Structures are given as structure tokens and as C-alpha cells.
Amino acid sequence: MSKVIHFEIQVPNPEKTMKFYEEVCDWRFEKWDGPEDYWLVYTGEDDSPGIDGGLMRSPDGQARTTNTIAVENVDDYIKKVEEHGGVVVVPKMPIPSVGYLAYCKDPEGHLFGIMHLDSDAK
Known part of the structure; x- marks a missing residue:
């Protein structure tokens, strides 16, 4: 069985969205050291239920959330x-x-x- 392991929020204005979730949900954001602007989203402590995710500027200007599923290959x-x-x-x-x-x-x-x-x- 394959499980959802990550969510990704794509938005036109990442800074505004991060501020919203920081203030409303106490989520923490950390800039990823990769080839594009991407922030890791921490939604709770390691032992709390749920998954963490990512946030990025939407390439087409549309807001969406995408779930990623773990697979073997x-x-x-x-x-x-x-x-x-x-x-x-x-x-x-x-x-x-x-x-x-x-x-x-x-x-x-x-x-x-x-x-x-x-x-x-x-």
C-alpha cells in the first residue's frame, strides 16, 4: 500500500502564505538549499501525527495543493x-x-x- 508522505502548496505569493500559516497554525518554514525557491513546511513535532510538506511559488500563478505518494520505484x-x-x-x-x-x-x-x-x- 502506498502512503501520502508529503504535501506541496503552490501559491502566487509564498511570503504572504507562509505568514498566514505561521500565525494560524504555528507551522514553521525553512528555506530549502536547492536549485529553486522552495520552503520546507514543518506542521508539528516529530512524534505528532500528520505529515510535513513544502511551499513554492506557483509556476502558472494558480494556487493548488498536491499530495505526493511514496512508491517503490x-x-x-x-x-x-x-x-x-x-x-x-x-x-x-x-x-x-x-x-x-x-x-x-x-x-x-x-x-x-x-x-x-x-x-x-x-
């Missing part, structure tokens, strides 16, 4: 997605030192990510 799951009527909208890409990620849509058009961890990803 992104390539294998891309085949499964396509075999069952889904489509890949962003091909497999490395997240340096984290793993590999692809974005897909289910047959109803809902966006989701699939990711497998690999600390050697470049």
Missing part, C-alpha cells in the same frame, strides 16, 4: 498510472540527495506526485 508506477488511465504531466526528475519525483493526473484530472527515496539522486 517511480518508473514502475508511471507505467501503472498510464495503464490505468492516468497521465504523467511532469516526467521523472531528481530531487538532489532526496529521490526521484514525477507528477501525474488521475483519470478525473486530480494532480498528485509519486516519489521514491534515493539519497544518490542528482
Whole structure:
């Protein structure tokens, strides 16, 4: 069974959105040291229920939340997605030192990510 492991909030104004969630939910944001502007979102202590996520400026100016699902192998799951009527909208890409990620849509058009961890990803 594959589990949701990460959420991503895409918004036109990250600073405004971070301030909102800091004040309303006590979430903590930390700038990721990667190739693009991305903030890690910490929603609670390590032993609290729930998942953490990320926040970024939306590439198309639209606000959305995308859930990412842990899979054993992104390539294998891309085949499964396509075999069952889904489509890949962003091909497999490395997240340096984290793993590999692809974005897909289910047959109803809902966006989701699939990711497998690999600390050697470049």
C-alpha cells in the first residue's frame, strides 16, 4: 500500500502564505538549499501525527495543493498510472540527495506526485 508522505502548496505569493500559516497554525518554514525557491513546511513535532510538506511559488500563478505518494520505484508506477488511465504531466526528475519525483493526473484530472527515496539522486 502506498502512503501520502508529503504535501506541496503552490501559491502566487509564498511570503504572504507562509505568514498566514505561521500565525494560524504555528507551522514553521525553512528555506530549502536547492536549485529553486522552495520552503520546507514543518506542521508539528516529530512524534505528532500528520505529515510535513513544502511551499513554492506557483509556476502558472494558480494556487493548488498536491499530495505526493511514496512508491517503490517511480518508473514502475508511471507505467501503472498510464495503464490505468492516468497521465504523467511532469516526467521523472531528481530531487538532489532526496529521490526521484514525477507528477501525474488521475483519470478525473486530480494532480498528485509519486516519489521514491534515493539519497544518490542528482
